[in-house]
């Protein structure tokens with residue numbers, strides 16, 4: 001599986017930004033037809049996106065396209081245009097405002113027909129953005145709505161609007177704030193992680209809007225990474241390296257994981273189920289966490305940090 005730590009969101013109607021995105025260090029490029037495209041530009045934006053996907057050299061970048069919400073006059077046209085023309089080039093359709101499992105069923109059935117008609121052999125995935133109170137309350141059902149689903153994404157800006165939260169932040173959740181004792185989005189983010197993992201999906205965080213505030217971005221990434229998220233959107237190329245770094249296990253993380261695995265093996269060979277490292281107890285659960293770090297390092301190709309086979 002290819003990494004998905006950083007997802008660079010690029011406005012679909014601005015062709016010159018697509019060429020720059022090709023050369024960025026983002027794992028995924030998401031060409032956006034939704035909120036970064038003004039209404040006047042919406043009818044023509046799918047053609048611009050299709051042209052860029054077909055003509056630019058994307059190397060080994062994973063490509064996705066965010067269509068408009070199903071409650072707009074644009075979504076069905078976006079879906080047909082994009083899937084018919086470049087369904088064999090994109091990894092997934094990103095579905096905003098996913099409120100109900102029926103939204104996923106609708107997109108999935110449309111894709112069934114388009115794939116049959118075009119003779120595509122690889123199935124197009126769906127990434128569902130959960131960004132309303134309705135979507136959040138249905139998230140477990142949405143997460144198991146289709147085997148096309150690949151990720152759940154937390155759309156923090158729309159979610160804030162949906163629940164009528166006070167506009168105390170326009171950047172997401174990395175800004176320092178003493179407005180609430182605790183983290184305002186802890187429940188929602190953990191809820192999303194739980195629903196995603198219960199269905200073997202990835203879970204991705206919304207972007208950090210204040211692209212000049214690197215401390216805030218660091219805080220936001222560290223928090224969601226600790227909660228179990230796989231990656232985060234970027235709305236500016238300057239955010240990508242921080243996101244990639246924080247969502248990759250560090251050298252110290254990998255060294256610690258290998259130490260845990262070795263100590264556990266050692267204890268097991270001596271007939272024990274637990275051991276101690278640096279004065280701390282480790283057991284089967286610690287071993288599982290350590291194995292996840294090792295698997296993630298393998299998945300991200302960090303082989304230089306792993307023992308030679």
Ligand code: GLV
Nearest residue numbers: 155156157158206
């Ligand atoms: C993303 O779509 C958001 O609403 O934050």
Ligand code: MG
Nearest residue numbers: 131155157158
């Ligand atoms: Mg949104």
